[in-house]
Amino acid sequence: MDILNFSAIDLSALIDKKELLPSEIVTETFRGIDTLDKKYNAFITTLYDSAMTEAIRADARAISGKRLSVFDGIPVAVKDNICTKGIKTTCGSKMLADYIPPYDATVITHLKNAGMIMVGKTNMDEFGMGSCSDTSYFGAVHNPFDLDKSAGGSSGGSAAVVASRIVPFALGSDTGGSVRQPASMCGVCGIKSTYGAVSRYGLVAYSSSFDQIGVISNNITDGAELMNIISGNDTLDSTYVGLKDGFTHSLSLPIKDKVIGIPKEYLDGNIDGEVNEAFLNAVDTMKQLGCRVEYFSLDVLKYVVPCYYLISNAEASTNLSRFDGVKYGYRAADFTDVNDMIKKSRSDGFGTEVKKRIMLGTFAITSENYEKYYKKAIQVRANLSSSFDRLFERFDAIMCPTSPSAAGPLGFKETDNTRMYLSDIYTVSANIAGLPALSVPCGFTSDGLPVGVQFMGRRFCDAKIVCFAAEFQRVTDWHKRLPKGAI
Amino acid sequence: MKITEKTVDRISILAKLSFDVKEKDELIIGLKGMMGFVTTLENYDSVDETIDLLPSFTCPLADDKAALSLKREDVLSSAPLCDDTCFIVPKTVEEG
Numbered sequence: 081m082d083i084l085n086f087s088a089i090d091l092s093a094l095i096d097k098k099e100l101l102p103s104e105i106v107t108e109t110f111r112g113i114d115t116l117d118k119k120y121n122a123f124i125t126t127l128y129d130s131a132m133t134e135a136i137r138a139d140a141r142a143i144s145g146k147r148l149s150v151f152d153g154i155p156v157a158v159k160d161n162i163c164t165k166g167i168k169t170t171c172g173s174k175m176l177a178d179y180i181p182p183y184d185a186t187v188i189t190h191l192k193n194a195g196m197i198m199v200g201k202t203n204m205d206e207f208g209m210g211s212c213s214d215t216s217y218f219g220a221v222h223n224p225f226d227l228d229k230s231a232g233g234s235s236g237g238s239a240a241v242v243a244s245r246i247v248p249f250a251l252g253s254d255t256g257g258s259v260r261q262p263a264s265m266c267g268v269c270g271i272k273s274t275y276g277a278v279s280r281y282g283l284v285a286y287s288s289s290f291d292q293i294g295v296i297s298n299n300i301t302d303g304a305e306l307m308n309i310i311s312g313n314d315t316l317d318s319t320y321v322g323l324k325d326g327f328t329h330s331l332s333l334p335i336k337d338k339v340i341g342i343p344k345e346y347l348d349g350n351i352d353g354e355v356n357e358a359f360l361n362a363v364d365t366m367k368q369l370g371c372r373v374e375y376f377s378l379d380v381l382k383y384v385v386p387c388y389y390l391i392s393n394a395e396a397s398t399n400l401s402r403f404d405g406v407k408y409g410y411r412a413a414d415f416t417d418v419n420d421m422i423k424k425s426r427s428d429g430f431g432t433e434v435k436k437r438i439m440l441g442t443f444a445i446t447s448e449n450y451e452k453y454y455k456k457a458i459q460v461r462a463n464l465s466s467s468f469d470r471l472f473e474r475f476d477a478i479m480c481p482t483s484p485s486a487a488g489p490l491g492f493k494e495t496d497n498t499r500m501y502l503s504d505i506y507t508v509s510a511n512i513a514g515l516p517a518l519s520v521p522c523g524f525t526s527d528g529l530p531v532g533v534q535f536m537g538r539r540f541c542d543a544k545i546v547c548f549a550a551e552f553q554r555v556t557d558w559h560k561r562l563p564k565g566a567i
Numbered sequence: 568m569k570i571t572e573k574t575v576d577r578i579s580i581l582a583k584l585s586f587d588v589k590e591k592d593e594l595i596i597g598l599k600g601m602m603g604f605v606t607t608l609e610n611y612d613s614v615d616e617t618i619d620l621l622p623s624f625t626c627p628l629a630d631d632k633a634a635l636s637l638k639r640e641d642v643l644s645s646a647p648l649c650d651d652t653c654f655i656v657p658k659t660v661e662e663g
Binding site for chain 1: 574575578579581582583584585586590593594597598601602604605606607608609611613614626627629630634637638641642644645646647648654656657658659
């Protein structure tokens with residue numbers, strides 16, 4: 081049997097029935113990595129020895145009927161900006177190319193406590209700053225559906241390894257859509273929780289008020305179950321509040337007569353024709369499932385992309401000031417004094433896109449620009465947040481495309497990346513307002529590239545949108561389509 | 568706001584970054600592109616003073632108890648240069 085095509089929940093059931101051992105799954109996973117990753121460049125680090133050691137321990141637990149969780153013995157990949165004790169965590173950057181954290185992120189502790197097996201660290205845009213996974217110091221990630229196309233970003237490596245069925249799921253991080261957008265580009269599911277539902281401790285910070293660790297998976301149920309595991313308790317992140325009822329408690333609830341809102345602004349001239357068509361078909365599917373659909377207009381949406389880039393880059397400029405060649409990370413070889421050392425280490429260690437964003441962020445919070453830009457961005461954020469609160473009095477979910485276009489070509493370099501920034505136009509709102517949001521596959525373009533649809537929900541009602549997505553996947557098979565050459 | 572070479576020079580001091588001439592030219596184009604849509608924020612005039620600008624949820628407080636922290640040798644293990652107890656950096660205080 082081709083076990084890599086199984087869902088994590090099905091694999092778990094086979095382990096429970098003693099028809100399959102974790103070590104057999106992990107062996108197959110590394111066969112997949114050996115066969116496919118030279119094409120995708122999706123892993124920065126693979127962990128064969130430690131994964132096999134853990135798998136043999138998981139075998140023993142399975143045989144004795146003492147599994148630690150539903151996903152004990154199931155392999156998982158982890159984005160390389162999530163700290164792993166004793167394992168390189170590079171953030172896709174020369175700055176951290178040799179950095180080995182002395183501690184685990186809280187989500188990694190949760191994975192370990194659940195008996196899950198980490199098989200590798202995945203490639204990504206440098207420090208999460210990009211939408212194509214091509215700003216990595218370790219080279220671009222290739223989309224499994226078309227190797228000449230981007231895998232989306234910044235969690236492109238995680239999306240590619242899930243799309244190719246090397247692993248059933250992977251962790252990513254989502255600052256402005258970095259879980260949902262690559263999931264959409266690679267034909268898989270991506271979940272970003274309500275801000276505060278998952279601990280950020282050990283996630284290398286890009287923009288702390290937006291960042292959330294999320295899950296990319298082949299089907300939404302696997303993803304939601306993994307979210308239950310990683311959203312466990314934490315005392316190390318002061319913004320962690322958890323999610324009382326988890327992500328799966330609404331799975332069996334009916335969605336008939338639920339009301340879905342669609343923002344008119346998202347269906348204007350920016351959207352690609354085939355993406356629009358796939359999205360409208362998804363809307364029809366939700367209607368057939370008994371949902372009512374209403375269109376609405378929200379003027380503030382036209383400010384969300386500038387708002388996002390202003391705030392995220394301002395936070396990035398302060399967060400990344402910690403990289404100074406002193407405590408960890410890259411230090412330039414030649415310098416005259418301490419200031420020269422810091423400047424040269426940062427200038428050599430960071431890539432072009434990261435430096436550009438640090439510059440914009442620094443610019444935005446100078447005294448002369450603070451009122452004009454940063455404060456305006458904060459006001460837009462507050463307005464958007466309260467507008468969504470009001471919208472969720474009318475709607476059970478908001479539905480929109482995940483990205484205005486399917487995956488774009490790799491190697492397309494432009495000095496002005498405005499187009500790349502606008503590719504986040506549908507995803508950043510959820511980060512700005514701290515809302516839960518997820519993407520599931522809803523179609524393909526005529527070139528065979530996947531298209532995703534996004535559901536957003538009220539804060540701390542993550543399970544509700546999981547329910548909508550699960551119902552959508554119950555009656556569609558877009559998430560079951562494999563890229564050519566996948567395992 | 569115009570992005571000029573002078574702007575880049577001034578901001579690069581604050582950001583502790585340096586750029587050669589080619590990088591600087593590309594950066595100016597890139598920043599102009601970013602500013603092109605960031606400046607649309609100047610048109611935003613729907614300011615509602617009654618809206619709280621801070622996130623609306625309350626962060627929980629941790630118990631006021633000492634807890635284990637990282638060991639010094641573990642922290643120092645990632646440093647570019649250190650001895651048994653300290654990070655080593657070039658001299659930071661000028662002699663008077």
